[in-house]
Amino acid sequence: MGKPINSEARATETRSMLLNVGPQHPAMHGIVRIIAELEGETVLGADVEIGYLHRAFEKMCEQGPYNNAIPYTDRLNYVSPLINNIGYCLAVERLMGLRTTERCQYIRVIMSEISRITDHLTCIGATAMELGAFTVFLYMIKAREFLYEIIESVTGARLTISYARVGGLKADLPEGFEERLRDAISRTRKVLKEVDGLLGANRIFIDRLKDVGIISREDALAYGITGPFLRSTGADYDVRKAQPYLVYDRIDFDVPVGEHGDNLDRYAVRMEEMAQSMRIIEQALKEMPAGPVLVDREEKVIPAAEMVDEAKIGHTQGFKAVGVEADPTLEGTGRPFHATVYAREKNVSLPAKEDAYGNIEGLMNHFKLVMHGHGMRPPRGEAYFPVEGANGELGFYVVSDGTERPYRVRVRPPCFPIMAALPKILTGDMVADIVPTFGSVNMIGGELDR
Amino acid sequence: MVIEAFVNHGEATVVVKKENVLVFAQGLKKDPALDFDMLIDLFGVDYLHWEDKADRFEVVYHLYSSRANHRLFIKVSVPESDAAVDTVTGVWPAADWYEREVWDMFGIVFRGHPNLKRILMYEEFRGHPLRKDYAYNQRQPLIGPRN
Numbered sequence: 001m002g003k004p005i006n007s008e009a010r011a012t013e014t015r016s017m018l019l020n021v022g023p024q025h026p027a028m029h030g031i032v033r034i035i036a037e038l039e040g041e042t043v044l045g046a047d048v049e050i051g052y053l054h055r056a057f058e059k060m061c062e063q064g065p066y067n068n069a070i071p072y073t074d075r076l077n078y079v080s081p082l083i084n085n086i087g088y089c090l091a092v093e094r095l096m097g098l099r100t101t102e103r104c105q106y107i108r109v110i111m112s113e114i115s116r117i118t119d120h121l122t123c124i125g126a127t128a129m130e131l132g133a134f135t136v137f138l139y140m141i142k143a144r145e146f147l148y149e150i151i152e153s154v155t156g157a158r159l160t161i162s163y164a165r166v167g168g169l170k171a172d173l174p175e176g177f178e179e180r181l182r183d184a185i186s187r188t189r190k191v192l193k194e195v196d197g198l199l200g201a202n203r204i205f206i207d208r209l210k211d212v213g214i215i216s217r218e219d220a221l222a223y224g225i226t227g228p229f230l231r232s233t234g235a236d237y238d239v240r241k242a243q244p245y246l247v248y249d250r251i252d253f254d255v256p257v258g259e260h261g262d263n264l265d266r267y268a269v270r271m272e273e274m275a276q277s278m279r280i281i282e283q284a285l286k287e288m289p290a291g292p293v294l295v296d297r298e299e300k301v302i303p304a305a306e307m308v309d310e311a312k313i314g315h316t317q318g319f320k321a322v323g324v325e326a327d328p329t330l331e332g333t334g335r336p337f338h339a340t341v342y343a344r345e346k347n348v349s350l351p352a353k354e355d356a357y358g359n360i361e362g363l364m365n366h367f368k369l370v371m372h373g374h375g376m377r378p379p380r381g382e383a384y385f386p387v388e389g390a391n392g393e394l395g396f397y398v399v400s401d402g403t404e405r406p407y408r409v410r411v412r413p414p415c416f417p418i419m420a421a422l423p424k425i426l427t428g429d430m431v432a433d434i435v436p437t438f439g440s441v442n443m444i445g446g447e448l449d450r
Numbered sequence: 451m452v453i454e455a456f457v458n459h460g461e462a463t464v465v466v467k468k469e470n471v472l473v474f475a476q477g478l479k480k481d482p483a484l485d486f487d488m489l490i491d492l493f494g495v496d497y498l499h500w501e502d503k504a505d506r507f508e509v510v511y512h513l514y515s516s517r518a519n520h521r522l523f524i525k526v527s528v529p530e531s532d533a534a535v536d537t538v539t540g541v542w543p544a545a546d547w548y549e550r551e552v553w554d555m556f557g558i559v560f561r562g563h564p565n566l567k568r569i570l571m572y573e574e575f576r577g578h579p580l581r582k583d584y585a586y587n588q589r590q591p592l593i594g595p596r597n
């Protein structure tokens with residue numbers, strides 16, 4: 001017989017446990033790993049590992065001309081891609097000392113705010129779903145669908161939109177845009193009211209969020225956190241107010257701030273921001289300079305492709321007098337629209353499609369901007385432009401060496417500092433609080449890992 | 451301490467000597483008139499092919515004051531032979547991850563950093579991808595050649 005086991009000593013021994021959450025965990029939104037150290041159910045500390053979605057965004061931007069980076073920016077924050085597009089273009093425009101047309105600026109504001117709403121809808125919907133409120137998720141995604149349809153009608157795509165161009169926009173707004181947008185907004189308002197009724201006074205929802213995931217104002221500032229996350233702590237920093245860009249200084253809106261810096265305040269701030277975004281859209285729609293009226297052309301109009309064929313066999317006489325009808329998929333890119341949304345700088349702005357297809361000047365202009373070895377050449381130097389992304393300050397720092405390719409593009413990703421502060425926020429909370437706190441960060445892998 | 455100060459596209463920029471960056475950062479945070487309480491961004495630039503730059507790298511600190519609403523860019527040039535800067539994690543905790551990213555992407559060491567390891571790439575990754583002499587289509591041993 002061996003020695004008797006000292007069972008008492010074994011029973012009292014306590015050790016902390018390491019719990020690995022993610023990267024393949026449905027609540028981790030795909031691509032983040034949190035290693036939490038637990039004592040019982042309390043989180044003693046956490047380690048956050050990122051980089052699973054690194055796509056070398058900054059490196060790839062250096063490989064092609066300036067406008068080639070725009071599709072990459074779509075994929076930074078894939079819930080509000082329009083803001084990324086516009087932020088990048090604004091940075092390059094600052095580098096070139098360019099000012100876009102008034103109508104273009106209003107359109108950019110409207111599209112940014114639509115994106116902000118879709119982003120917040122997704123964030124709140126996902127957080128609610130992870131807490132068991134599946135209905136809310138479906139409602140929110142339904143509302144997002146109304147807005148996605150609007151985005152689709154303007155840009156031709158729902159997510160990979162590539163709508164902004166350096167010096168302007170791909171195309172003007174389609175016909176009947178205003179009515180459809182107003183309709184979508186009123187329907188979204190209804191959904192938000194409904195959701196607020198489901199969540200706002202819901203005991204379970206409030207208990208799970210209140211006093212959970214708290215960060216103090218000082219800590220949030222020290223970690224460089226911006227956006228709704230910072231504003232939930234009471235600081236009112238919003239790039240749209242602090243350094244107004246586009247036409248935000250002409251628009252009347254409020255910046256909602258929280259008090260406690262907990263998950264519930266972040267929910268409330270996001271809900272209120274959506275209401276403010278709708279206010280901004282409505283004002284912008286009212287103040288936006290009227291769109292151009294399509295002029296009636298008496299001449300025969302021939303499709304662009306047909307004209308190219310004709311030109312190949314030498315039938316070019318009288319071409320200049322004839323208008324070209326751009327392909328229907330290029331709606332809004334025609335000459336009358338072009339002048340209103342593009343800056344009149346031939347060394348930056350792509351020519352109207354009819355010109356590119358229809359006359360030699362337009363073709364050459366197009367060639368000089370898009371062909372290999374050509375393209376816009378900002379002066380040597382660097383420029384930074386911050387915009388208010390859905391998660392906070394989104395900034396692009398572009399360095400030019402005077403060639404057609406950006407020398408360096410640096411993105412200031414809004415959720416990067418929040419993720420850096422996550423271990424601090426999680427420590428002291430319970431295991432079950434990891435999910436709602438992480439949800440309120442609204443981590444977007446695309447911009448976090450780039 | 452300051453080598454040069456200018457306004458670049460509307461943003462105040464100062465160039466500081468590498469040795470002084472920590473003292474300078476502490477001063478900027480403590481000075482009540484400047485009050486730079488936020489480190490918005492910190493990143494590197496590799497000026498490998500620029501003849502007019504004496505040193506290869508540049509580390510840029512982007513500061514913001516939430517109360518006074520002003521911004522400042524601090525540039526520090528870092529030679530390739532001594533690619534090391536003092537960490538500012540003690541001044542702004544935000545620097546922790548940003549400095550890890552600069553180390554990961556450019557191979558610039560931050561002296562005194564509590565946990566200087568790769569952040570976006572994996573530990574076995576060879577080289578520093580945002581350096582200009584790292585080809586964008588370079589393959590890595592763990593990934594293997596393109597078949």
